[in-house]
Amino acid sequence: MAKRILITGGAGFIGNNVARHLTANGYTVIALDDLSLGRASNLPADILLQTGDVADECVWDAVPDVDSVIHLAGPSSTPMFSSDLIGSFHSKIIGFLRMLEFARRKECRRIIYASSALVYGNAPIPLREEGPLDISNFYATAKYCLESIAHTYSLKYGMDIIGVRLMSIYGLREDHKKELANLVSQFIWDIERGRKPTVYGNGTQTRDFTNVQDVARAFQLILEHSQPLGSMILNVGTGKAVSLNDLIGVLSELMGVSVQPSYIPNPSGENYNRRQVASLERITQILGYRPSVSLQDGINEILTFRRQGSNSDKDNSDDRRVIV
Numbered sequence: 001m002a003k004r005i006l007i008t009g010g011a012g013f014i015g016n017n018v019a020r021h022l023t024a025n026g027y028t029v030i031a032l033d034d035l036s037l038g039r040a041s042n043l044p045a046d047i048l049l050q051t052g053d054v055a056d057e058c059v060w061d062a063v064p065d066v067d068s069v070i071h072l073a074g075p076s077s078t079p080m081f082s083s084d085l086i087g088s089f090h091s092k093i094i095g096f097l098r099m100l101e102f103a104r105r106k107e108c109r110r111i112i113y114a115s116s117a118l119v120y121g122n123a124p125i126p127l128r129e130e131g132p133l134d135i136s137n138f139y140a141t142a143k144y145c146l147e148s149i150a151h152t153y154s155l156k157y158g159m160d161i162i163g164v165r166l167m168s169i170y171g172l173r174e175d176h177k178k179e180l181a182n183l184v185s186q187f188i189w190d191i192e193r194g195r196k197p198t199v200y201g202n203g204t205q206t207r208d209f210t211n212v213q214d215v216a217r218a219f220q221l222i223l224e225h226s227q228p229l230g231s232m233i234l235n236v237g238t239g240k241a242v243s244l245n246d247l248i249g250v251l252s253e254l255m256g257v258s259v260q261p262s263y264i265p266n267p268s269g270e271n272y273n274r275r276q277v278a279s280l281e282r283i284t285q286i287l288g289y290r291p292s293v294s295l296q297d298g299i300n301e302i303l304t305f306r307r308q309g310s311n312s313d314k315d316n317s318d319d320r321r322v323i324v
C-alpha cells in the first residue's frame with residue numbers, strides 16, 4: 001500500500017510542490033491547511049485537503065492515520081511576526097506541539113519540519129548545521145524554538161524528528177504569497193509589469209536560491225532513509241551564493257530585457273541578512289542529496305509556466321475533495 005504522508009501547510013508554496021512530487025512518486029498525500037495564506041487551487045484534485053488550524057486541538061481528531069508528517073504550516077516570513085507577534089508564536093509553537101502529539105499517538109515513523117536559514121543570520125559562510133547561529137528576529141527565534149522542542153521531544157520519545165534549514169526557496173505556485181514571495185518571483189512579476197525591481201543596498205548581498213523541486217527531493221530522501229535519524233538538523237540549499245545583481249543579470253538574459261533595478265537604502269539596518277550559502281556536507285553525506293535544478297532552468301520553468309497561463313488555475317477543480 002502507498003505510504004500516507006500528512007503535509008501541514010500543504011496548500012502553501014512549498015507544501016503544494018512537495019505534495020505533487022510525492023504523489024508522482026507513489027505516496028498518498030493528505031494536506032492540512034487553514035488557507036490563511038495558501039490556496040486550495042494550488043493542489044490538484046486527487047490530493048485530499050483538510051482545512052483547519054494546526055494549533056486547534058479538535059482539528060487533529062479528523063486527521064486520518066499517516067506514516068509520516070511534513071510540517072510546513074504557520075507564518076512563513078519575518079513580517080508576519082511583526083504584524084502579529086502573539087498569534088504568530090501561537091500558531092508556530094502550539095501548532096508544532098499539537099502535530100508532535102498527533103504523530104506520537106499515531107506512531108508515525110518520521111517527522112520533517114521546516115526550520116529556516118534565518119537562524120544563521122549573518123554567521124560565517126558556508127552555513128554549517130554545527131556552526132554558530134545569529135538569531136536577530138522573532139521569525140528566526142520561533143524556528144529555533146521548534147528545533148529545541150524537536151530535540152527534547154525526540155530524546156524523550158525516541159522519535160525521528162528532522163528539522164530542515166531551508167535556504168531561499170523559489171519555484172512554481174507561490175503567487176498567493178504576493179509581496180512575501182521569494183525575490184525570484186517578485187522580480188519576475190516586476191519585470192513583467194515593466195517595473196524596476198527594488199534592491200536594498202547595492203545588490204551585492206547573496207542568497208542560496210534553491211528550487212522547490214530540490215526541496216521536494218530532499219524530503220523524499222529523508223522519508224526513505226532506512227536508518228533511524230533521531231533529532232537531526234539538515235541544511236537544504238544548493239551550496240551556491242548568488243548576489244541580487246547576478247540574479248537581475250540572469251533574469252535580464254532569460255526575459256530578453258535590460259533590467260535596471262531601483263537601489264534603495266536598506267530599511268532593515270544591521271539585522272539584514274547580507275550573505276547566505278549552505279554547506280551541504282551533512283545532507284550529502286547522510287542522504288546523498290545533491291541539488292539538481294540550476295537557477296537558469298528553474299527560472300525558465302517559471303517563465304514557461306506563466307506564458308502557458310497555467311498559474312495555479314489549471315488544476316483547480318470543483319470536484320476536489322475538501323474536508324472542512
Ligand SMILES: NC(=O)c1ccc[n+]([C@@H]2O[C@H](COP(=O)([O-])OP(=O)(O)OC[C@H]3O[C@@H](n4cnc5c(N)ncnc54)[C@H](O)[C@@H]3O)[C@@H](O)[C@H]2O)c1
Nearest residue numbers: 009012013014034036037038053054073074076114166169
Ligand atoms: N519559502 C522559503 O523560502 C522558506 C525558507 C525557509 C523556511 N520556510 C518555511 O517553510 C514553510 C512553508 O513556507 P512556504 O514558503 O510554503 O509558505 P506558505 O505561506 O506558502 O505556506 C504556509 C502554509 O501554511 C498555512 N498555514 C499558516 N498557518 C496555519 C495554521 N495555523 N494551520 C494550518 N495551516 C496554516 C498557510 O495557509 C500556507 O498555505 C514555513 O514554515 C516557512 O517558514 C520557507
